[in-house]
Amino acid sequence: MSGIVIVGAGQAGASLAAKLRALGYTGPVTLIGEEPVPPYQRPPLSKAYLLGEMELERLYLRAPAFWADQNVTLRLGARATAIDPAARTITVDGEALPYDQLALTTGSRPRTLPAAIGGALGNVFTVRTLADIDRMAPLMRDGGRAVIVGGGYIGLEAAAVAAKLGLKVTVIEAAPRILQRVASPETSAYFRALHAAHGVTILEGTGLDRLLGETHVTGARLSDGREIPADLVIVGIGILPNSELAEAAGLAIENGIRTDEQGRTSDPHIWAAGDCASFPHLGGRIRLESVGNAIDQAELVAENMLGAGKAYEAKPWFWSDQYDCKLQIAGLNMGYDRIVTRPGEAGATSFWYYQGDRLLAVDAMNDSRAYMIGKRLIEAGKSPAPAVIADPATDLKALLKA
Known part of the structure; x- marks a missing residue:
């Protein structure tokens, strides 16, 4: 049995491998990463880790022993150079590895x-x-x-x-x-x-x-x-999806590796998730660069590799830490035509993005309450009137019941 091979040992790849085992998959799982270290978190790198507030071991997504305990083969410091979809093999450091199913979680790289x-x-x-x-x-x-x-x-x-x-x-x-x-x-x-x-x-x-x-x-x-x-x-001028391996193998590319709503590429035995994957969303197609998307999409792909047949419904959220400010973002602000400002307590504030009367997104600065409620409103398809949001006397939590 060739099992499942995952190319890319970042957040998406690690999440996918762990989810396969959590779902009871017992076949071989191989996780291939170009870096010589086990899967780790990227967001703290340029913040807590660089500031000396986080040690290397705390960056790891899982304790190194986890992968051995779960019988996941880690191929670290290894480079995948070619996919042969007809033979169902992937070449890693000159060796052709067979696969039953292949997941591409190759991420992105900085411009x-x-x-x-x-x-x-x-x-x-x-x-x-x-x-x-x-x-x-x-x-x-x-x-x-x-x-x-x-x-x-x-x-x-x-x-x-x-x-x-x-x-x-x-x-x-x-x-x-x-x-x-x-x-x-x-x-x-x-x-x-x-x-x-x-x-x-x-x-x-x-x-x-x-x-x-x-x-x-x-x-x-x-x-x-x-x-x-x-x-x-x-x-810091943006990132590019790592889709070259997929493109060379003849897979469909559209702002990253093109997938269907389940995460399957144009080859029925190959899947993609995370920064490298573009997927259907609200009648269009998007590619999301975030930890939340990498985890959620990869875990759904793991389910679908095992036959679940579920469509991915993105619930975008992001964050940024700068000085003592925590910015939390819910939703996607594409197409907004109005911003509503809502003051919070102790200098907190939030900006609410509207397209007409439809709430699209929220930027919340040191206002986790506004973020959490805004996120739930967006996911529920609820759009309170802009004047209601702008009124500091409005009880945001009550809007969830409206």
Whole structure:
């Protein structure tokens, strides 16, 4: 029996393997990961781990003994290079492994700066892997100078950690405002003010001409000709789905590996979940880059690999930690045309996204109550009137019963 092979040992791959065993699957399970360490959490890497507040062992999704106890074969530091759908084999480090079913949880990778503008210089980092953070950590010291390229959540989280560690931080954002692609002007303004209060310089509407230095980065020249000194540069300009392995095997690709509502690819024996997978959603097709999606989608795929036949219904949620602010996001704000601001207690606030009278999403800053109720309202398809949400006297919990 060839069993199930899972390519990608991140959150989705680990969740899928564990779920298969929890569901009683007794056949062989092989989990293949390119990194030489067991499956681990990524979100704390650039926050608690980089700050020295979390040890390596606490990053692991499961104790290393779990995989042996569950009879899951870990192939770490291993690279899958080709799939032969007809033979049902996958080549890993030159060896052809047979499979009955294959799951692709290959995740995503950060976009990088071109070498022609200095992207290959030393001390230029992306934030994705344990190795990235371990290389970056020695430079994150008091008095250092950090330039962050990109004012999305990854860039802003990196800026917050660098500022907390005592570095002089400058964020460069080519768009007219930070978070422009993912959040409202109100949310952008909130975080712009938060970073300014911690001494971070944010340059919006400012492009990068090139990074300076011969072997290691020494600064950044901006599109307006200014030059900023830098001891390190962190690049946070988005991610790309790792779909090349699937594409080379002839699988359908559409902003990632295209799947049906159950997580099956265009090959009936191959499935996909997590950052790399695009799936049907509300009459369209989306790809979600979040821990919540990686877990939920992977666990559903595990069920469907065993014959459940369930459709995936995404319930999007995200979060970002910056300084003492915890941002929690429920829903997807695509297509919003109105923002309703709701003040909370002790400086908390939330922004509610509407399209006409329909509630789409909520950004809650240090307001877990607004987040939880907003999430439940969205999932239930309920849309309280904007004026009701804006009224501080409204009992949000009562809206769930309306």
